Amino acid sequence: MTHTLVSSHKKEVIIGFDKPFCVIGERINPTGRKKLAAEMAAGDYSTVEADALAQVAAGANMLDVNAGIPLADEPAILAESIKLVQSLVDVPLSIDSSIVEALEAGLAVYQGKALVNSVTGEEERLEAVLPLIKKYGAAVVAISNDETGISEDPDVRFEVAKKIVHRAADFGIPASDVVVDPLVMPIGALGQAGVAAFRLIRRLREELGVNTTCGASNISFGLPNRHALNAHFLAMAASNGMTSAIMNPLHEEEMTGIMAANVLNGVDTNCARWLRKFRAPPAAGSQEEARSARRRRRG
Amino acid sequence: MTHTLVSSHKKEVIIGFDKPFCVIGERINPTGRKKLAAEMAAGDYSTVEADALAQVAAGANMLDVNAGIPLADEPAILAESIKLVQSLVDVPLSIDSSIVEALEAGLAVYQGKALVNSVTGEEERLEAVLPLIKKYGAAVVAISNDETGISEDPDVRFEVAKKIVHRAADFGIPASDVVVDPLVMPIGALGQAGVAAFRLIRRLREELGVNTTCGASNISFGLPNRHALNAHFLAMAASNGMTSAIMNPLHEEEMTGIMAANVLNGVDTNCARWLRKFRAPPAAGSQEEARSARRRRRG
Numbered sequence: 001m002t003h004t005l006v007s008s009h010k011k012e013v014i015i016g017f018d019k020p021f022c023v024i025g026e027r028i029n030p031t032g033r034k035k036l037a038a039e040m041a042a043g044d045y046s047t048v049e050a051d052a053l054a055q056v057a058a059g060a061n062m063l064d065v066n067a068g069i070p071l072a073d074e075p076a077i078l079a080e081s082i083k084l085v086q087s088l089v090d091v092p093l094s095i096d097s098s099i100v101e102a103l104e105a106g107l108a109v110y111q112g113k114a115l116v117n118s119v120t121g122e123e124e125r126l127e128a129v130l131p132l133i134k135k136y137g138a139a140v141v142a143i144s145n146d147e148t149g150i151s152e153d154p155d156v157r158f159e160v161a162k163k164i165v166h167r168a169a170d171f172g173i174p175a176s177d178v179v180v181d182p183l184v185m186p187i188g189a190l191g192q193a194g195v196a197a198f199r200l201i202r203r204l205r206e207e208l209g210v211n212t213t214c215g216a217s218n219i220s221f222g223l224p225n226r227h228a229l230n231a232h233f234l235a236m237a238a239s240n241g242m243t244s245a246i247m248n249p250l251h252e253e254e255m256t257g258i259m260a261a262n263v264l265n266g267v268d269t270n271c272a273r274w275l276r277k278f279r280a281p282p283a284a285g286s287q288e289e290a291r292s293a294r295r296r297r298r299g
Numbered sequence: 300m301t302h303t304l305v306s307s308h309k310k311e312v313i314i315g316f317d318k319p320f321c322v323i324g325e326r327i328n329p330t331g332r333k334k335l336a337a338e339m340a341a342g343d344y345s346t347v348e349a350d351a352l353a354q355v356a357a358g359a360n361m362l363d364v365n366a367g368i369p370l371a372d373e374p375a376i377l378a379e380s381i382k383l384v385q386s387l388v389d390v391p392l393s394i395d396s397s398i399v400e401a402l403e404a405g406l407a408v409y410q411g412k413a414l415v416n417s418v419t420g421e422e423e424r425l426e427a428v429l430p431l432i433k434k435y436g437a438a439v440v441a442i443s444n445d446e447t448g449i450s451e452d453p454d455v456r457f458e459v460a461k462k463i464v465h466r467a468a469d470f471g472i473p474a475s476d477v478v479v480d481p482l483v484m485p486i487g488a489l490g491q492a493g494v495a496a497f498r499l500i501r502r503l504r505e506e507l508g509v510n511t512t513c514g515a516s517n518i519s520f521g522l523p524n525r526h527a528l529n530a531h532f533l534a535m536a537a538s539n540g541m542t543s544a545i546m547n548p549l550h551e552e553e554m555t556g557i558m559a560a561n562v563l564n565g566v567d568t569n570c571a572r573w574l575r576k577f578r579a580p581p582a583a584g585s586q587e588e589a590r591s592a593r594r595r596r597r598g
Contacts, residue, residue: 187562187563187565187570188570191565191568191569191570192565193565194562194563194564194565195563195564195565198538198563219563223562223570223573223574223577224573224574224577224578224579225555225573225577228555228559229559229562229563229573231531231559232530232531232534232556232559232560232563233559233563235531235534235535236534236535236537236538236560236563238535239497239535239538239539240538240539256524256527257531260527260528260530260531260532261531261535263486263493263522263528264486264493264494264497264518264528264531264532264535265493265494266486266490266491266492266493266494269490270490271486271487271490271522274522274523274524274528275522275523278522278523278524279523280523
């Protein structure tokens, strides 16, 4: 049973087939959020703070932190954001950047065992990122594309993932510290994107024995009623072996899908989380009120 | 690719891995519905009529018809109900009874190729029901329990299903005309009921090559927020190969789960059904209205 352990200075989280699905909050990311980008570039972290607290309150098990702002000092802003978020919440973080210097700046200030997001199968990235993962004893998200791009063939994506796992092993990084992102495509454009993802997730679990993650909302891009599609995609992916997702924990429908998947996959022991969330409050008081009301009507 | 063809006098439905999930409406069933039982026993079929029309309007692809009323003339009532329902709607029917004489009475009046619900792995049932299936050229739901009861072990249930498929073959009934019900247990009582069902459904698909069905709502018995659990169970089961379910098509959440599963399994071509149901109506008119409103305010 593959366990990917990540931690903060205060808390450990284990990603695994026999564990509740790991929700990685995606909100702290200025990509496509102009206001947040401007704030972070100006040294204003108030939205970062609010997003950190709100996501953990909504049930995120980890938070992704990204500071990808054009023309800004990304390494410094990422490090600052990570220090701030770690001072506010105790969940482990995913350090997210396409710039190796930013990843290193984040790792240098991080307290605990981080998840680094991400490495691809491109030779240059492998050579730059994997030594950092080893140096800091981190875990890493492996994205299953390489120099040739993103294949539509899930079997090609499987081979890329396998290559990354093998290269990580060469650097002394165990497969349990590689969390593969199978790359979920928009199903509105590619009708077989769902079955391709499910097939790949299952092979990654059964043949490569690795944990998996994905940017879940991509599946529903361009379609109406996205929350319902995302929620059922997450549950179906979890049923095929997906163990985490980078997603918005403030979306109720998606979180209900994850909670249902945990119950149905037998990893919400005694349905305790489901009952805590959805069980109606004790009815004793209201029954008493109803009886009083009836007495009053009769009286 | 296994195809189970069922039909009415007007319409064919194919149950199969490459087809949209087949929703079998469960409402025409007096079990636990005292008022309906009393009506049917008294020859009043108004609720049967209303339930038939409402379920097809809600998207049922087939209807289950059951007339199990204690001390009533079940064969006559079942035959009457089937004639009536076939006069009202054109979807194929599932003829549902635990009494062999009732199944035969239903089959005798049915126009088309029915699904018979059900046969178990019990020797006496096999000997009584399978000849009827062969005689009328019907398909049959095979419930994976036998004289020893319902095993909690999905591998034992698989063996029972396999035995039924083999016995059906002895009677000249192809495996494609056997739709196996893996028997879904309440997850509130048996925490591994979900994974047991998914595992069994996958084996039935991959090793036995048969279509599957189940009474889906059983999974959530005794738990709060049942619709959400049922919806995600259906999607997860479909992702493991389940191709139909006996369920209440009037429940919006469950039907959304089925529709999402069809999109994600790549069997809702071009997401056409999803778009038809959820795409917002054209906004041209309302935009014009908004412009007029602005002009009026300015004027």
